[in-house]
Amino acid sequence: MGVYILDDKCVGCSACLKSCPFGAIEVKDKRAGLLNNCSGCGACADSCKFGAIVVEDNRQAEIDLRQYKDVWVIAEHNEGRLRSVTLELLGEGRKLADKLHQDLCALLLGEEIGDMANELICHGAKKVYIAQEPRLAHYQTGPYTDIISNLITTYKPNIVLIGATNQGRDLASRIAARVHTGLTADCTELDINEDGLLAQTRPAFGGNIMATILCPYHRPQMATVRPKVFKPAPRDTSCVGEILPVDSCLNGKCLLCDLLEVIKEAGQGVNLEEAEIVVAGGRGLGKPENLNLIKELAEALGGAVGASRAIVDAGWAPAIHQVGQTGKTVQPKIYIACGISGAVQHLAGMQSADTIIAINKDPDAPIFKVAHYGIVGDLLEILPALTRRLKQTAV
Amino acid sequence: MNIIVCIKQVPDTTDVKIHPETNTLIRDGVKSIVNPFDANALEAALQLKEAVGGKVTAITMGPSQAIDILREAVAMGIDDAVLLSDRAFAGADTLATAYTLAMGIRKIGDYDLIIGGKQAIDGDTAQVGPGIAEQLGIPQVTYAKHMKMDDGMLLVERMLEDGYEVIKTALPVLVTVVKQINEPRYPSLRGLLAAKKKEITVWNAADIGADEKRTGLAGSPTRVVSIFTPQRNTKAVMLEGEPEKAVETLAEVITKLNI
Structure with missing residues (x-):
């Protein structure tokens, strides 16, 4: 198995660059070449319109x-x-x-x-x-x-x-x-x-x-x-x-570990990963006490509370609430991001939500790039008003 | 107690930017780091060593530049480091990686505990740890948020979605850790000096007796056949006007979506 680039067919068009998951193709002097980190995976095979990339795969199944x-x-x-x-x-x-x-x-x-x-x-x-x-x-x-x-x-x-x-x-x-x-x-x-x-x-x-x-x-x-x-x-x-x-x-051999106890953590009744609605807070909340605004809105909607890495690291919220690359991945029907700027790592954990709503005071926050609905404004004003309004609807 | 920590070099995603037009990753100038969860694994190993004594060895598989993260591990205070590096290891999926690391661990030999991060932040698979445990025929405890030795046994708290389990296991065992387990230490000045001078062992496929049919791409059952950029919604509907009005509209949107 190996990947080769045929110099005589390559026109240096760079079409193959985007196909490589490892960034292992380089175009120099109008010729594509493979870098050291090429793993030979063959993902580039179909990207070349000129037939300059050859992927050889000699493997065969050893089973029927x-x-x-x-x-x-x-x-x-x-x-x-x-x-x-x-x-x-x-x-x-x-x-x-x-x-x-x-x-x-x-x-x-x-x-x-x-x-x-x-x-x-x-x-x-x-x-x-x-x-x-x-x-x-x-x-x-x-x-x-x-x-x-x-x-x-x-x-x-x-x-x-x-x-x-x-x-x-x-x-x-x-x-x-x-x-x-x-x-x-x-x-x-x-x-x-x-x-x-x-x-x-x-x-x-x-x-x-x-x-x-x-x-x-x-x-x-x-x-x-x-x-x-x-x-x-x-x-x-x-x-x-x-x-x-x-x-x-x-x-007996397979029971190498003893499960002594299973502990359900109180107050975390809603499983974040299975929640239909997630209301998540970030540094825009200003201070730890304001996390209550998130909790109240989540409660009014019957949803779960999420948190950005920034406020988990700052100790405002327990790590079990963290959404993002080093936290949990959620895919709710509605994700409401409050005061979360939307770093790549956070987006990784929530961008496949059906509907994303972003509330942030910075109109240029990256979160608005993935949001379906956005409000530019003050959380301390918007969140309590929204919670009140939704509670009325529920009644 | 002999502890082996499996670590991986990954791109530092805090540096990763997305190209505004093509929506692809800009990789230029992205620096490489120790996978963050593996830093927790190193810290957990060092804390156990401090509690009960013993030796900590870090192992990684990768190209020659992966030696950098082993030096970082030495700077944190581990005793020994091993790099598994061979052209034959390139293109490995999780099964081939687990096989290769297991062969390296066998060669190191005498171990009581193997620790790794719960997953690497580039691949996010969480498959290599259990894969190594299976190849070595030892039990595994994944997603550990606390562990300590208790009368010759290891007592582990394993995270669940809605709580945790308490598991008691005999040694040897493989444990993967979550970030809540600890706060990784910074290297000491002495550690940094030691790291510079440290002789790092480098083994190739022949050194660890690996069957080349089971390493790298040849030993990988899975194959990546295409890569594409996901469609992103880039046009948010901005609810403007007075806050009361925006809240009113938003409440209607939420109520409608939530039926």
């Missing part, structure tokens, strides 16, 4: 890819309920399965989870593989990896989708390494390409660039997907499906 069928969703649940991301994966999984003419299946591990298995069927799963036992009640990397990897080896799914939650990311990477396949994190778009492969699109470099990734020669094709990216599958009680109990086959 045709044996691998069906789209699997690994279900995640919390306190006896399926997490919303699971239903979203079933919604997207259904489309992929239909395109491939394959079945949509779900995997459910836990204790006393029969009701949730039926819910998975109502949301489109044709088969639900279910492993029940007390030691699976709470997620633990070792046993979950053992059981799911065994199922993958036995039943050979074509695609495996997992929520990009703390649990899902922990589990997916361990499984991918165990079964030796590719895994694409945080996909925002999934499709089946003309070769029948899963085209996985994800943000890179803090959401400034999107990359489409394939896993051509290994199976299953695995992807994690952030909550709130896809529409949940509709619930239909007339759906039929099979529930297939599987051996949980736990041995």
Whole structure:
């Protein structure tokens, strides 16, 4: 495998420069050349209109890819309920399965989870593989990896989708390494390409660039997907499906860690990543006490409180509220940015919200570049007025 | 206690600017830094060493200039540093990277604890840590926000979306940390001097006995096939006029969207 530029065909047009995710192409004296940091990924292959870029790929599959069928969703649940991301994966999984003419299946591990298995069927799963036992009640990397990897080896799914939650990311990477396949994190778009492969699109470099990734020669094709990216599958009680109990086959070896306690943090009832509405505050609030204005507006809207890195670092808000590259990624229906200037790192965590509303006293703040609605003005005046006004509407 | 910290050199995104017209990243002059979460991992290792004694070794995979971040780690106070560098490692995805680092860690040998950041800020995958743990056949605890040794076992608080778990694990184990775990220290003057003089070990594929079919692009199941710039909304509807009027309009917009 390698990338070459044919000097006699290159006209130095620079069209290839933008295609390189690593900035590894340079045009000098009207000829393109590869820099040392070229990884040979081949992303530039189609960018050249003159056929000057040659990508050689001698790799072949070492396994029979045709044996691998069906789209699997690994279900995640919390306190006896399926997490919303699971239903979203079933919604997207259904489309992929239909395109491939394959079945949509779900995997459910836990204790006393029969009701949730039926819910998975109502949301489109044709088969639900279910492993029940007390030691699976709470997620633990070792046993979950053992059981799911065994199922993958036995039943050979074509695609495996997992929520990009703390649990899902922990589990997916361990499984991918165990079964030796590719895994694409945080996909925002999934499709089946003309070769029948899963085209996985994800943000890179803090959401400034999107990359489409394939896993051509290994199976299953695995992807994690952030909550709130896809529409949940509709619930239909007339759906039929099979529930297939599987051996949980736990041995002592996989239980290498003891889960002593699970602590839910009070006052953080709303999960920021799953919230429909996020009201976020930044340095424009002026002082820590003014965070209350954000809290009151969030409360009036039934939303969650977000914070910029600046005010988390300043100690005005706990880190669990931080939105952005080193914080959380949110994708709510409405994101209200209050006194947040909109640094690239913050945008990385919220720019895929359906509607962005920005309130800032600086009309040139970068946040207005991604906002759908904007108000230039004083937060201390606007926020209380808005909260009052919305409370009236609610009554 | 022997601790190995896995670190990565990443572009300092606080310097990254977006070209106003093409919406692409301007990379010129962007400096390279230790991945911020890995700085927390280094700090966590140093604190454990201070509490129970032992040795801290940092390891990274990258081109020769990645040696800079190992020197930074030495300046913070770690004892030893290893750079895995070979043309055969280029183009690695997370699986091939995890394999290569695991081979390097095997070569270092005697370890009780491996620490890394929860993810790197350029790729954001969070996949390499668990990948290394799997290759080494040891347990993993990701998203640690607190950890301490307790009677020969490691006690870890693992962040969840809505709280945290308390996990007790035997050693060896691999832990990835979130930034809440600590505040990374600044290098001391003595550290900076030591970093200048420090002999950094550099190993290539042959040195660590890596199978070249499993490293770099050849060992990577995933392949990037296209790159594009996401469509950005650049025209915000500005609600102007008196604050009362703007608030009124905004309230209507929100109410409508929230149905």
